[in-house]
Amino acid sequence: MAQLRKDPVTDRWVIVNVDAPRRADTFHHEPHVKSSKTCPFCPGNESMTPPEIAAYGRRAGSKSGSDWQVRVIPNKFPALRIEETTEKQAIGIYDKIHGFGAHEVIIDSPDHDKELADLPAEHVELVLRAYRDRCLDLKKDPRFKYILIFKNYGASAGASLEHPHSQLIGLPVVPSRVAGEVKGALRHYGYSDRCIYCDMLAQEAGERKLTVLDEWGFAAMTPFASRFPFETWILPKNHAASFESMQDDDLRRLAATLKGTLKRLKTALKDPALNFMIHTMPMHGKEEDTYHWHIEIIPQLMQVAGFELGTGFYVNPTPPEIAAETLRGATG
Amino acid sequence: MPELRRDPVLGYWTIISTERSRRPMEFKPRRLDTDAPECPFCEGHERQTPGEVYALRPDGSAPDGPGWRTRVFLSKVPILPVGEHVQRYGQGLYDVMEGAGRHEIIVECPDHKSGLDSLETPQIESVIRSWAARINAFEKDPLFTFAFLFANHGLIFGSPSDVVRHSRSQMVAMPITPKRVKEELLAAKIYFERRDRCVFCDIVRQESADKSRMVAENDSFLAFCPFASRSPFEIWVMPRRHSPDFGSIDEKEAPAFAAILKDCLGRLRTLLDDPSYNSILHTAPYRHKKRETHWKTIEEDYHWYFQISPRLTQSAGFEWGTGIHINPTPPEDAALLLREVKRG
Numbered sequence: 001m002a003q004l005r006k007d008p009v010t011d012r013w014v015i016v017n018v019d020a021p022r023r024a025d026t027f028h029h030e031p032h033v034k035s036s037k038t039c040p041f042c043p044g045n046e047s048m049t050p051p052e053i054a055a056y057g058r059r060a061g062s063k064s065g066s067d068w069q070v071r072v073i074p075n076k077f078p079a080l081r082i083e084e085t086t087e088k089q090a091i092g093i094y095d096k097i098h099g100f101g102a103h104e105v106i107i108d109s110p111d112h113d114k115e116l117a118d119l120p121a122e123h124v125e126l127v128l129r130a131y132r133d134r135c136l137d138l139k140k141d142p143r144f145k146y147i148l149i150f151k152n153y154g155a156s157a158g159a160s161l162e163h164p165h166s167q168l169i170g171l172p173v174v175p176s177r178v179a180g181e182v183k184g185a186l187r188h189y190g191y192s193d194r195c196i197y198c199d200m201l202a203q204e205a206g207e208r209k210l211t212v213l214d215e216w217g218f219a220a221m222t223p224f225a226s227r228f229p230f231e232t233w234i235l236p237k238n239h240a241a242s243f244e245s246m247q248d249d250d251l252r253r254l255a256a257t258l259k260g261t262l263k264r265l266k267t268a269l270k271d272p273a274l275n276f277m278i279h280t281m282p283m284h285g286k287e288e289d290t291y292h293w294h295i296e297i298i299p300q301l302m303q304v305a306g307f308e309l310g311t312g313f314y315v316n317p318t319p320p321e322i323a324a325e326t327l328r329g330a331t332g
Numbered sequence: 333m334p335e336l337r338r339d340p341v342l343g344y345w346t347i348i349s350t351e352r353s354r355r356p357m358e359f360k361p362r363r364l365d366t367d368a369p370e371c372p373f374c375e376g377h378e379r380q381t382p383g384e385v386y387a388l389r390p391d392g393s394a395p396d397g398p399g400w401r402t403r404v405f406l407s408k409v410p411i412l413p414v415g416e417h418v419q420r421y422g423q424g425l426y427d428v429m430e431g432a433g434r435h436e437i438i439v440e441c442p443d444h445k446s447g448l449d450s451l452e453t454p455q456i457e458s459v460i461r462s463w464a465a466r467i468n469a470f471e472k473d474p475l476f477t478f479a480f481l482f483a484n485h486g487l488i489f490g491s492p493s494d495v496v497r498h499s500r501s502q503m504v505a506m507p508i509t510p511k512r513v514k515e516e517l518l519a520a521k522i523y524f525e526r527r528d529r530c531v532f533c534d535i536v537r538q539e540s541a542d543k544s545r546m547v548a549e550n551d552s553f554l555a556f557c558p559f560a561s562r563s564p565f566e567i568w569v570m571p572r573r574h575s576p577d578f579g580s581i582d583e584k585e586a587p588a589f590a591a592i593l594k595d596c597l598g599r600l601r602t603l604l605d606d607p608s609y610n611s612i613l614h615t616a617p618y619r620h621k622k623r624e625t626h627w628k629t630i631e632e633d634y635h636w637y638f639q640i641s642p643r644l645t646q647s648a649g650f651e652w653g654t655g656i657h658i659n660p661t662p663p664e665d666a667a668l669l670l671r672e673v674k675r676g
Contacts, residue, residue: 002410002412002413002430002433003428003429003430004508005427005428005429006428006429008425010511012511013508013511015411015412079347079349079658080347091559094338094340094538094560095337095338096337096338098335099335099347099349148653152648156646157648157649158645167649169654173336173345175345175653175654176344176345177653177654178655180655203424203425224423275649275652276649277649277652298652305482305484306482306484306610306611306612307411307482307502307504309641310482310510310512310610310639311480311513312510312512313511315411
């Protein structure tokens with residue numbers, strides 16, 4: 001029997017194949033292609049990028065622009081532009097807003113060939129610090145309603161450059177998917193007076209079927225209604241609504257969990273293309289008690305097709321219990 | 333200048349990104365399907381598929397043999413397996429449901445052709461009649477609340493048998509109405525409550541007057557690139573006559589729908605070098621008396637339509653995280669290019 005599982009936050013059903021689960025070694029993906037072009041993100045090529053917004057790890061008084069560890073720059077081909085206004089306009093029944101927003105690139109490391117999974121935890125911590133600091137800086141501008149930090153790794157995850165990097169997009173609207181999640185969490189709080197993500201963590205603490213990694217105050221788990229094979233979430237075990245509220249010490253522990261999780265995915269699935277997204281409370285939100293920030297990691301192992309596009313109803317061939325077991329057993 | 337555009341029905345935002353603007357030739361088609369040496373969907377190979385549950389056999393030929401125009405059988409690798417009933421239970425915080433669905437494969441032509449537009453218009457009309465027949469077949473079945481009809485052209489999905497390049501569509505009848513469908517129904521209802529008009533009829537009126545996003549039109553249908561297109565060259569084919577149910581398509585509409593589908597898919601093929609695409613039928617759920625979950629105005633507030641979404645860009649972290657798509661081709665540009673395509 002196919003089992004249908006409902007995501008308790010968004011009410012989205014997922015079809016999970018519990019009878020004939022697909023194992024890690026049955027997924028095949030396109031190999032990562034190495035480009036021979038000059039990489040604008042490598043040290044020494046700083047002049048090829050727009051002017052730097054921030055850099056981490058550069059020695060004090062350094063004369064060279066190239067001795068950074070993490071570097072933040074504006075996206076050269078921004079989806080949205082900070083110079084735009086937020087002017088709103090109606091065209092008959094349609095609405096539009098000028099494309100105001102921020103689109104930044106976080107170059108994860110000077111090393112062209114090392115992804116977060118391969119870098120030392122201390123370096124991953126520096127990357128997380130760049131994420132947080134950029135959020136805190138942009139938060140000062142009240143026009144931003146939401147800031148999304150995400151990573152596309154590999155061509156089939158939508159990455160156009162291979163040098164390890166992450167991206168930030170600041171938006172003048174709260175996206176519908178985020179709004180749906182926030183609303184779902186609020187509804188649960190409304191009748192239980194508890195955070196639904198805290199409830200998920202509590203249930204998992206008793207069952208231990210979905211856990212990938214649970215150390216250092218953060219839990220990595222495959223969600224009960226995983227949409228994708230080997231989808232993995234990382235949640236702070238202590239309730240916190242926004243990512244940017246994390247202190248340096250939290251980021252150090254998060255870095256160890258993120259690196260460990262990415263490494264396990266890399267080993268178990270032979271270096272898959274993947275996306276991760278930080279889900280956080282909208283800027284200046286009031287959902288401090290009801291929402292719980294987290295990272296969603298989605299390995300790109302399958303094509304989403306017409307069925308998923310039309311129904312929002314995902315078909316997942318690998319039950320999350322099996323994915324978690326595989327990842328627990330993988331080298332971290 | 334980039335723009336954020338909002339879909340008037342679902343309210344999702346799309347970023348129309350002019351900075352990243354791309355012309356048709358800049359999209360590399362990612363075709364993943366292949367021609368199999370032995371296609372199980374071709375006429376004469378009926379034994380290679382499960383037994384047919386429906387077929388258009390104008391000459392009255394025997395089932396599971398040659399002589400058909402369209403042929404339908406259950407999927408060998410069903411998204412939802414056939415079952416007698418649905419079991420629902422809780423698992424702590426989580427809800428689980430087991431059971432019942434029906435996943436059918438609708439083979440659209442007896443000969444080895446790929447894509448509806450490669451068929452003659454009367455054959456496409458046969459396909460449309462088969463779609464309607466299969467959806468209507470479960471209208472009274474208390475097990476099902478919704479039938480979803482879709483096609484994946486040129487995409488790998490599921491099993492290796494799915495990569496065979498033979499034109500077909502799929503129908504999944506299911507015991508629940510999926511979330512995305514519910515959202516659309518609810519949004520249409522809210523629009524109707526406020527204005528006493530169907531939002532889709534309003535779209536038909538505005539697109540007919542504006543014309544800047546129009547791809548093709550005839551007496552019964554218009555085909556246009558939607559204002560907040562999520563993918564480059566996305567096309568919606570919408571009937572002018574208000575009806576919530578695709579299954580109600582009439583004698584006048586069926587040939588007109590066949591003609592406009594052939595026209596639009598042919599234009600996409602020429603302009604974008606036979607791209608992969610998904611097509612999705614948006615139609616109202618079944619309204620039998622199992623439960624009183626349907627509102628009284630659904631007949632007036634919902635309007636069926638057909639969506640064609642070419643797969644030219646890769647969804648990435650931003651789309652997954654926000655539900656906001658970044659579309660590098662403004663729909664007005666896409667429509668103009670599609671209108672200008674020279675048809676052979």
